[in-house]
Amino acid sequence: MSTFLFNHIALSVKNVDQSTAFYQKLFQLKEIENTASNSKTRWLSLGEGKQLHLIPLPDAEIKINKAVHFALTTTNFDEFIACLNELKIDYSDWLDVPNKYYIRQDGIRQVYFQDPNGYWVEVNDDVQ
Known part of the structure; x- marks a missing residue:
């Protein structure tokens, strides 16, 4: 069987600039190039090749609970x-x-x- 490694987590966000600023300020994450598309999705490096992708979906309903x-x-x-x-x-x-x-x-x-x-x-x- 193949070996799997964690690559990235993607979150849909209402305001991509606000979310990017939050994660950069709190965790000092460096923004990296979105090599997948010319979209407004912003990528932040979590180190060791791991990434956080912030996908702007201002009208999407976000359902959350602490277990997620x-x-x-x-x-x-x-x-x-x-x-x-x-x-x-x-x-x-x-x-x-x-x-x-x-x-x-x-x-x-x-x-x-x-x-x-x-x-x-x-x-x-x-x-x-």
Whole structure:
């Protein structure tokens, strides 16, 4: 059987410029060339060849819940929490306790927040 590797995640967004600015400011993601088309879809690098594609669909209905999320890992979890506070981005633990992170049974800390379109993002310290 073939081996599969993660390539990208694509999100439909109401305002592509606002969403791009959000992810660039919070995660310092570098915008890369959209080599697939001449559309207004914007691509951001997640490093190691992984990408975040932001597809402008201003009239699309976006249905979300916390169980549908993507997760990023950081070695500077405390610094990231300070950044969320500084940027006044509301966050919570898995149980929806505001301004609190969750500690999993395996000791990994995680926090959840929503982007401008309501998508859930998890950041954790599961650095291996």
